[in-house]
Amino acid sequence: MSTVNSVAHGKHHHAHHYDSAEHQYLAAKFGTWVFLCTEILMFGGLFVGYIIYHQKFPQMFHEGSKFCDWRLGGTNTLVLIFSSLTMALSIYYAQLNQKKKSLASLYITLICGFIFLGIKYIEYTHKFHEGLFPGRFFAFDNPEEMARWKAMGINNMGMFFSFYFVMTGIHASHVIAGMGLITWLIIRTHRGDFDSDYYTPLECVGLFWHLVDLIWIYLFPLLYLIS
Amino acid sequence: MAHGQHDNHEDAQHHHIIPFNIYIKVFSALMCLTILTVFAAQINFGAWNTVIAMLIASIKAGLVLSFFMHLKYDQKIYAVIFGTGLFFLLVLFFFCNLDLMTRLNVDGII
Amino acid sequence: MSSAPGKNYINEKSGLWSWLTTLDHKRIGILYMIAVMTFFAIGGTFAMLIRTELFKVGPTIMTAHQYNQVMTFHGAIMVFMVIIPGIPAFLGNFILPMQLGAKDVAFPRVNLLSWYCLIIGASIAFFSLFYNGVDTGWTFYTPYSITTQNGTILMVLGAFVIGFSSILTGLNFIVTTHKLRAPGMSFWRMPLFVWALYSTALLQVLATPVLAITLLLLSAERLLGVGIFDPKLGGDPVLFQHFFWFYSHPAVYIMILPAMGVVSELITTFSHKTIFGYKAIALSSVGIAAVSFFVWGHHMFVSGQSEIAGILFSFITMLVGVPTAIKVFNWTATLYKGSISFDSPMLFALGFLFLFTIGGVTGIILAVIGVDVHFHDTYFVVAHFHYVMVGGTLMAIMGGIYYWFPKMFGRMVNEFWARISFVLIFVGFNVTFFPQFILGAMGMPRRYFDYLPAYEPLNRISSIGAWTIGTGFLVGLAVIIHGLTKGEIAGDNPWGAKTLEWTTSSPPPHENFLVQPVVTAGPYEYR
Numbered sequence: 001m002s003t004v005n006s007v008a009h010g011k012h013h014h015a016h017h018y019d020s021a022e023h024q025y026l027a028a029k030f031g032t033w034v035f036l037c038t039e040i041l042m043f044g045g046l047f048v049g050y051i052i053y054h055q056k057f058p059q060m061f062h063e064g065s066k067f068c069d070w071r072l073g074g075t076n077t078l079v080l081i082f083s084s085l086t087m088a089l090s091i092y093y094a095q096l097n098q099k100k101k102s103l104a105s106l107y108i109t110l111i112c113g114f115i116f117l118g119i120k121y122i123e124y125t126h127k128f129h130e131g132l133f134p135g136r137f138f139a140f141d142n143p144e145e146m147a148r149w150k151a152m153g154i155n156n157m158g159m160f161f162s163f164y165f166v167m168t169g170i171h172a173s174h175v176i177a178g179m180g181l182i183t184w185l186i187i188r189t190h191r192g193d194f195d196s197d198y199y200t201p202l203e204c205v206g207l208f209w210h211l212v213d214l215i216w217i218y219l220f221p222l223l224y225l226i227s
Numbered sequence: 228m229a230h231g232q233h234d235n236h237e238d239a240q241h242h243h244i245i246p247f248n249i250y251i252k253v254f255s256a257l258m259c260l261t262i263l264t265v266f267a268a269q270i271n272f273g274a275w276n277t278v279i280a281m282l283i284a285s286i287k288a289g290l291v292l293s294f295f296m297h298l299k300y301d302q303k304i305y306a307v308i309f310g311t312g313l314f315f316l317l318v319l320f321f322f323c324n325l326d327l328m329t330r331l332n333v334d335g336i337i
Numbered sequence: 338m339s340s341a342p343g344k345n346y347i348n349e350k351s352g353l354w355s356w357l358t359t360l361d362h363k364r365i366g367i368l369y370m371i372a373v374m375t376f377f378a379i380g381g382t383f384a385m386l387i388r389t390e391l392f393k394v395g396p397t398i399m400t401a402h403q404y405n406q407v408m409t410f411h412g413a414i415m416v417f418m419v420i421i422p423g424i425p426a427f428l429g430n431f432i433l434p435m436q437l438g439a440k441d442v443a444f445p446r447v448n449l450l451s452w453y454c455l456i457i458g459a460s461i462a463f464f465s466l467f468y469n470g471v472d473t474g475w476t477f478y479t480p481y482s483i484t485t486q487n488g489t490i491l492m493v494l495g496a497f498v499i500g501f502s503s504i505l506t507g508l509n510f511i512v513t514t515h516k517l518r519a520p521g522m523s524f525w526r527m528p529l530f531v532w533a534l535y536s537t538a539l540l541q542v543l544a545t546p547v548l549a550i551t552l553l554l555l556s557a558e559r560l561l562g563v564g565i566f567d568p569k570l571g572g573d574p575v576l577f578q579h580f581f582w583f584y585s586h587p588a589v590y591i592m593i594l595p596a597m598g599v600v601s602e603l604i605t606t607f608s609h610k611t612i613f614g615y616k617a618i619a620l621s622s623v624g625i626a627a628v629s630f631f632v633w634g635h636h637m638f639v640s641g642q643s644e645i646a647g648i649l650f651s652f653i654t655m656l657v658g659v660p661t662a663i664k665v666f667n668w669t670a671t672l673y674k675g676s677i678s679f680d681s682p683m684l685f686a687l688g689f690l691f692l693f694t695i696g697g698v699t700g701i702i703l704a705v706i707g708v709d710v711h712f713h714d715t716y717f718v719v720a721h722f723h724y725v726m727v728g729g730t731l732m733a734i735m736g737g738i739y740y741w742f743p744k745m746f747g748r749m750v751n752e753f754w755a756r757i758s759f760v761l762i763f764v765g766f767n768v769t770f771f772p773q774f775i776l777g778a779m780g781m782p783r784r785y786f787d788y789l790p791a792y793e794p795l796n797r798i799s800s801i802g803a804w805t806i807g808t809g810f811l812v813g814l815a816v817i818i819h820g821l822t823k824g825e826i827a828g829d830n831p832w833g834a835k836t837l838e839w840t841t842s843s844p845p846p847h848e849n850f851l852v853q854p855v856v857t858a859g860p861y862e863y864r
Contacts, residue, residue: 041547089247330643
């Protein structure tokens, strides 16, 4: 915001149309929660589609889930939960004016993001290698399995992988966006922008990051543990 | 400057700080529940499989929402906002499912 | 920070760049005005092409394939780029903060971003014209939309980006309403336009994300063949309709609720009387918003949806008529024993009352499943939604523009020609669309390039009406342009209205109010 339109009160400016920094903080938090609502509905649509087709083709989903390695998925779940902890701690330390620890927490959160994406990369390339592509590109090169599925009445296995790639893909895009935001927070923390009086961006990005974790908490069992 | 009808703290943000050990306890609970989910998935509860998985996931979600996302300590409005989103998502699910589950199935055609 | 005397939001900084990077909600409102008017001109031109083609049986000025594209673009442009943003992003952005006694919306940068989302999204959508366009109708139903020509994906992605414009506007308005009201302004002292915009914002925030995921899934269907909507892969094309209409039904309330808010303002101001049933109107806005989420299946009675779902949707749809009727009754009661002046804004408000009532009642007719089986996809439906969207929302936009014109630009429009524009639009509208109710009842299908000779006489009348409306809007445009340059200088409050925006100068200064307003009474304290 330009300094022409902001008011200086102590160290922290607030925009001209707010009465105080606290006023602006509360508005930012409110707005962030409203934004999270939009994410729930967007992702939620995917979950609704998933549940409907899971009910329609239970065996197909069951068989498809076998290709999702629960050890990799489980590790990713633990990684994201841990990153939620460190994200929350970055705010905790900022509230206590402990800039170095806040910064360290942010770095760890970012590294967790990289680990998550790294594991996803391994999973994706493995699937591509096997010909497990989504939808009409599905080309699994294992004739015995294909025959076994046909005998069970499954002939649209590509759909499971459609859901897998679309859901984890859109989730991963949000992980990347979150990592970008955390990088921005790291730069600002280095600059000394945050302290116990002002940490609004940390809080708002934190809420977003926790949402990304929340979505994965549901994705993990639905994709990896239904076999 | 005039004050509006909201919090009148000037700049100091005296907000509730969750104690460090609570964060650690919540994190530990989340780890345990994750491990529990994996173990529960090995056992076949039949039709209850997905229900149990979703139940455990929801407990985890509740912990993240209440503590990491501060809902337990914040003004109720944020929980209302989140709940509203969930509610309308359920509406989407309810009617779509109602349609797909109550179609009259002609043999061979779904 | 006060402005120098004579300085207002228009002249305080000049140059195109200052407008394109502005954070002032008033300037952003004007940016939206220009965008929406431009898109309206384009969508309106497509409408004129449609009605010219349908003037006679057989091809008149285009081929069938071209017709399908023209009607798709007409619908998509009008829905996504005109009627949905029209009132909230243009009038709402300008007026809402002022009616709340605030200096700006909660998040000015997000506001500017929302405008760029509209412009970029619209550009992407228009780009589809270079890729063989789109011929699916604005509803993009599967499975046809999966296989048809290339432009579809560009229009779908364009709509996706435009959707963010709507979401961000809604988010901003919700937070602004909760957090930036002037001292003394409780929720029950807010103007009804704000209540309407707030209810609309709830819809924008909750419904639009589902459209976003639907359009993404449709794109994934085209590019990756994911199978979720394609019957060949085990998918269900009706599921697309469920997802699509979960948004698009609340979307039509996004279109009408702000219009109702404008009408509340106009009726009370030009009756010089406090609005009748303030709380009822306020709560009915929220009520309509809430119920709108439970009725989408009434667009799908003949789609293959289950009968049980259809019956449930039909019943709930009839319920939505109740809060809507409450508004119409309250407006009428406001007029009773009011001191009514027939200035051009009021003419449009009265026109709204008449036309919207017809549109709304025909909606209830369509809610009856048995009737809808006959009327679905006929011109009866086309007439119904044009009565509510044009006879409703567009009339309200015109009334709102003429009403707030002095506040926004410091000048009055030429009243005589403004009334002429009303007459042409009102008469032209009825001549265009009333025959379409009859055509629909006679069985003429919608979206068809051609029709049986029996339908020709009414189609001719309808087309003549269309050219009349077109003329009316051109007159309106001339009125606006003339007003901007040569209109009589306006005072702060030419209409004697009571809401806060009229207490500041016309045009307002950058920060809206030189002194922070403190509110001690309701918004319509006449006498």
